[in-house]
Amino acid sequence: MTKNDTFDLQDFLPYLLNQAAEASSHEFQLYYKGRYGMLRTEWRVLFHLGRYGDMTAKTICERASLHKTKVSRAVAALEEKRFLTRSEVPDDRRHETLGLTRMGQAAYADLNREAARFDAELVEQISENDRAVLRRCLRQISGL
Amino acid sequence: MTKNDTFDLQDFLPYLLNQAAEASSHEFQLYYKGRYGMLRTEWRVLFHLGRYGDMTAKTICERASLHKTKVSRAVAALEEKRFLTRSEVPDDRRHETLGLTRMGQAAYADLNREAARFDAELVEQISENDRAVLRRCLRQISGL
DNA sequence: CATTGTTAGTTACAAAAACAACTAATATTT
DNA sequence: AAATATTAGTTGTTTTTGTAACTAACAATG
Numbered sequence: 001m002t003k004n005d006t007f008d009l010q011d012f013l014p015y016l017l018n019q020a021a022e023a024s025s026h027e028f029q030l031y032y033k034g035r036y037g038m039l040r041t042e043w044r045v046l047f048h049l050g051r052y053g054d055m056t057a058k059t060i061c062e063r064a065s066l067h068k069t070k071v072s073r074a075v076a077a078l079e080e081k082r083f084l085t086r087s088e089v090p091d092d093r094r095h096e097t098l099g100l101t102r103m104g105q106a107a108y109a110d111l112n113r114e115a116a117r118f119d120a121e122l123v124e125q126i127s128e129n130d131r132a133v134l135r136r137c138l139r140q141i142s143g144l
Numbered sequence: 145m146t147k148n149d150t151f152d153l154q155d156f157l158p159y160l161l162n163q164a165a166e167a168s169s170h171e172f173q174l175y176y177k178g179r180y181g182m183l184r185t186e187w188r189v190l191f192h193l194g195r196y197g198d199m200t201a202k203t204i205c206e207r208a209s210l211h212k213t214k215v216s217r218a219v220a221a222l223e224e225k226r227f228l229t230r231s232e233v234p235d236d237r238r239h240e241t242l243g244l245t246r247m248g249q250a251a252y253a254d255l256n257r258e259a260a261r262f263d264a265e266l267v268e269q270i271s272e273n274d275r276a277v278l279r280r281c282l283r284q285i286s287g288l
Numbered sequence: 289c290a291t292t293g294t295t296a297g298t299t300a301c302a303a304a305a306a307c308a309a310c311t312a313a314t315a316t317t318t
Numbered sequence: 319a320a321a322t323a324t325t326a327g328t329t330g331t332t333t334t335t336g337t338a339a340c341t342a343a344c345a346a347t348g
Contacts, residue, residue, distance in 0.1 A: 006195065006256050006260070007256070007259070007260045007263065008195065009188075009191055009192075009195065010283075010288075011263070011279070012259055012263050013168055013263050013266050013267060013278075013279075014165065014168040014169040014172060014262070014263075014266075016279060016282040016283065016286065017161060017164050017165035017168055017169075017282060018165045018169060019209075019282070019286040019288070020161050020165075020281075020282040020283075020285040020286045021158065021161035021162045021164075021165040023285055023286045023287055024157055024158040024161055024285050025158040025161070025162060028158060039333095039334075044153070047153055048153075051150065051152065051153065056296080057296075057297070058295085058296060058297085061296095065163075067335095067336080067337095068296075068297065068298090069297090069298080069299090069335090069336075069337085070335080070336090071297090072296095072297060072298060072299090073298090073334095073335095075297095076298090092295095092296090092343075092344070093342085093343060093344085094295065094296045094297075094342070094343045094344065095295085095296050095297075095343095096296095096297090112150050112151070115151070115156055116150070116151045118158070119151065119155070119156050119157055119158075122157050122158075122285065123157060125284060125285075126281055126284065130277050130280070130281055133274050133277045133278065133281075134157075134277065134278060134281045135155070135157075135160060136274070137164075137270055137274055137277075137278045138160040138161060138163070138164040139154075139160065139164075140269060140270065141164040141167055141168050141266065141269075142160065142163040142164045142166075142167045143167050144154075144163070183303095183304075185305095200326080201326075201327065202325085202326060202327085205326095211305095211306080211307090212326075212327065212328090213305090213306080213307080213308095213327085213328080213329090214305080214306090215327090216326095216327055216328055216329090217304095217328090219327095220328090236313075236314070236325095236326090237312085237313060237314085238312075238313045238314065238325065238326045238327075239313095239325085239326050239327075240326095240327090
């Protein structure tokens with residue numbers, strides 16, 4: 001035990017990534033949870049609809065790489081908060097198009113603004129050059 | 145909606161970090177879950193004891209930045225798997241020193257080896273220079 | 289055109305995480 | 319030294335997640 005030829009947890013990339021992810025998400029999470037009682041998935045769904053316009057749940061699953069049950073629940077929660085509405089697609093009654101209500105759009109606008117603010121704050125500590133490297137590496141690791 | 149002056153989720157650092165964290169952890173998680181039936185917290189506790197030697201639950205909490213309830217349950221689970229034992233501290237009966245059993249040490253050695261392997265695989269895709277930048281940025285974001 | 293297969297989404301149940309309340313032991317204060 | 323506070327850890331309850339099974343609508347095949 002306590003060998004020195006073994007590598008350290010502090011160098012294990014998944015660990016570092018998890019720590020950084022948690023630390024960086026925490027403050028923003030408090031914001032959307034505190035202000036809108038939203039969960040992370042709900043925020044992501046809201047974001048996709050707000051940013052890219054109306055779409056079906058399936059499309060959100062694909063674009064956000066979220067499981068359909070998660071999206072299903074998030075949609076139900078957002079609907080109950082009156083942030084989105086469903087509308088039937090005439091030629092295929094299996095799926096519905098989701099769209100934000102005025103309230104949903106307002107929440108999206110607010111959260112997007114806040115997200116940008118948080119991001120700017122985070123990125124501020126990192127040099128211009130490092131930011132690019134960081135984003136590139138993260139995308140690569142994510143398999144995007 | 146669908147404004148272009150708003151920033152994109154793909155650029156939001158917490159999002160990128162979460163995606164990368166999830167993607168990078170997944171395979172290793174399957175390994176320790178499949179082979180030892182361990183949860184993430186259990187692995188972390190095991191790791192700390194294996195890497196840094198015997199210590200109390202409180203110390204693990206601090207070093208691993210884990211909540212005491214999580215550690216408490218992980219310790220109980222590891223104890224049941226016969227990976228660790230508790231021994232009383234004579235002068236203060238509130239806490240106990242935790243130490244790995246032979247089995248626990250074997251599991252640690254194995255997992256540490258695998259972790260190193262996974263890490264090497266991940267890091268392989270990233271240029272020598274970028275690795276250093278990445279690790280530095282992650283530590284900074286984590287507030288370490 | 290009936291059977292089988294697929295797709296979109298929901299629901300039910302089990303596993304895990306989060307949070308709060310609780311013991312028991314030791315320290316501190318008055 | 320009795321009362322109060324603090325520390326280490328556990329237990330209980332509630333949320334949230336994950337997984338699998340299920341509908342309902344449509345598509346494809348024979």
